[in-house]
Amino acid sequence: MTIQSDRFTAAPALPDKAVLSVPKRSLAYRVQGVLQHVVWIWLAGLIVIFGLLNPFFLSTPNLQNILVQATVLGLLGLAQSLVLLVGEIDLSIAAATGISSALGALAIQRLGLPVAFGVALGIGVATLIGFINGLCVTKLKMVSLIESLGMMITLQGGLLAITQGNTLTDLPDSYNWIGQATVGGWPVMPLVLLLGFLAMGFTLRRTILGRSLYATGGNAAAALVAGIRVQRIKIIAFTLSGFICGVAGYLLAAWQMAITSNQGDGFLLYAIAAPIIGGVSVFGGRGGTLGILGGVLLLTVIHVGLAIVYVPSFYVTMIGGVLIFIAVAVDALRVNVLGDG
């Protein structure tokens, strides 16, 4: 495995940020290799600590539990990563997740649409929200941080208005199936996460779109000169991100078998933190799929671990924050050592 295996550097756009080149098999090279995957080392460390504190943590059912709980966060992490890669940010992803699933579910419940149509409608709504975000950021030159904040508040308010503060339940069994189904004791839902990561990995490393995403985020002006239609790439990133949010929204509703009037809200900051912990640059142009997965699993392990080890509840939030802080610190160490920002 080379140190570049999971990362693409837009070399033409980023000549000053190329990864240090050192001879293979040298100590420095090995140190770089270790640092490259530092998020996984911290993840392994946490698994050992939680396993010592509670042996149940190392059981197969708990692994399944972690995978299920990582699914929605993982998809939202991918959605946010697409936008981060092009040097933007989207604060509306969690709100889009909630409102899109609610609209899809209402179409099934009130309009009597078949389940598949309702699900597709919800995903379509989220995709449209992403597209609108992309248009606002590129064509209207709105600042993504503030544009998506406005969109987030609008969508949160919209969800409250649609649900009138009530929770949507009594969704059809076929709607809930994917969130509940198991095959041989293993939950089905994490397969969607696996598919998502495979698709993302393929897109980023094997397609023109992937290279264009990196180039746009790495140096938009240089990318434009190189013939990349930067605005279009950004719109595609936001739109794809919206699509993934729609899928995540459906999975969350199917797993909970319910849609609350603030569905999805708790995911936003974690969906931003996961990719960044995993090495995605908040300034665009850098990051890899494996790192994002590491970041997602790390946050989920912290979440699950703190729920099952005995920590007085007044300290849980603080300890969780410290563990995340350490994760960010080790990633910053990697960036500093590798000159890999």
Add this chain to the structure above:
Amino acid sequence: MIDRHPLSRRHFLGAGAVATAAALAGKTSAFAADQKFVPYSNKSLDYYFFVAQEEAVKRAVEAKGWRFQAVNANFDNTTQLQQWESILLNGPSAIISDPIDSQAIVSVIKKYGAKKIPVGIIDTPATGGNVAITVDFDNYAGGVMAAEAIVDRLKKKYGSPKGTVLNCYGALQSVAWRLRKEGMDATFKKYPDIKLLDRPTEGELKTMLSVTAATLSEFPDLDAVHAPSDTPSRGIVTALQQKGKWKKVGEAGHVIFINIDGEPIALQWIKDGYMDGVVSQDPVAYGQITVDMIAKYSMNGQPVPLGPYENKNYFWEKGEIKQSESGPSLVIPPFLIDASNVDDKRMWGNVTFNDWGLKYK
């Protein structure tokens, strides 16, 4: 990487002794196999009410010699469901919870039911599933009672029910706050001469302060103010003080002030003569009764019996356990705490503040 064979207890203890993180946690989860484990899933620790409620469950669980653990979901429904799923792997003997969402919690209650683990629900009832015992409060009736208490005082003031009333209602995503508002709205609808100012505050102290201050500028002769919870209503008190309206009951310029909850701070305002009354819940009773019922019946495989419930330890003394959509349910009747009964030692705010030493942070 994942060890499918749980460590033996000896190995685990040996490893645990060297784990520095164990020092962090205070206790490891090593426990005797015969010790019952009853966790509590809390919705928040941001309000005195929820802190008191967790303390009540903790004391009741530990008094039985059971192992206690609490998790807090910070008002995030998804987090709460995930915590229930994670705790299930720990093999709890029962679980007690204050659900964030009455409907969404049903799916995990059913998962516990499938494993024959008794579930006790407090404060926020579930709309389904098989719950061993629910102990809660009729929020709608609480809203009605608070409104009627305000109406009574307006009648005393003017001879007939009229005047201007401000309701600093809480976030509508919260079922409890929404029902309190609905109860209050429905009651005031019966009195056309009372002008009700329904203003959103999200249940936040700072918003209650700004809303009350703005309302007092707009309506200097405001007759009454209400908050659906005591902790954030400190903002109302600050606004009244800023506007020179913080007068004792009976003094000229007094603004009628009635809340819902019954926290120590409200009892203090009543004792000091500034607050007219507060409609009380009883989080101490929620925790104690739920643990007792689970110990007495559910742990022995019996359903909690329906019928009258009487307990002189509580100010309300009598209630009735009825069948609800999720199983046996004791809805504690709301009652008004005012100057005449505020010193009763059984008031939950007196218990937590004076007997348990649970002070405001």
